[in-house]
Amino acid sequence: MSIRMQSFERETLNAVWQSKSVWLAHVVVNAALMLAFFYWLKIHDSNGGMFALTVIWGLVIAFVTLSLHAATFDFFRHSPRVFTSSLRRAASHIVALLIWAVMFGYVLWLIAHLWNYDEQIGGWARHALPGFLRGHVSPRSVISAATAFIGFLFFFLWPIIFLPIGSLVASKGFRGFFTAVAFRPLREVRFWALYIVCFVVGGYLPHKLAWMTPTKSSSLSAQTWSMLIRLGLAYLLLVTAWMVVCSAIGRATDGEVEIASEKREPVAALPV
16 A cells, blocks of 8 residues: 555545634635626626626636635645645646636536437447347336436546546646646545545535425425525535545645655754
8 A cells, every 4th residue: 555545534534624724715715606606697798898897707706716626626735734825826827727627627518418318328328238138128227327327427437537637737737737646546446435425425415405305394484494404514515525525636646755754754863
């Protein structure tokens, strides 16, 4: 086992636990960004001034969002961890980060478009089955499997492949695109296990909480409070899981040198 993977889970969670101020910043700033984005969608661009405001506001939202999450990537890759220093490094690599974000989003867009062809993909997959299996597999089940596979690519596989590259770009700029250490996490079973847990806690559970429907009749006030509590809990789970993923990526990529330097003790001078 490599040095960086020793006590991987404990050190990853401990780094998040010691970064409560960064976690709180994510809770507050991400909520503010969501509100800002909501109001940005309502800006009317009927004249030149309003159109300019729409463009500027959109750029500000994109810059703050990119800087916050890139700084978080960088924050968990350095020791000692200073978030203001990570923000400065992320800001200096903003062009590379923007290119990374466009690439990441473009591939997600391509994968999302596969949902428009899930019936064709399912039909082709069923047709490709051997004859003795085709009769036992209904078209609906194959189409459902194709839809689920596209969702797996969109929500699970592509993010974990490309997020480590974003972590390196946040710290190294354009050099982060061309380093093989970005694929180290994909070779570690313990990283995959932790990522699956984070996916369940930060993705599946918030989805279930957000779309939970009451089974008993209650007043409008009680339903409102229930919705607010469920959405608030889902949001906190999402932010926490994201922080753990950032910490895990930072430790599983090229944190080996930094961890080794942390453990290296000064050699005492020999008496003369």
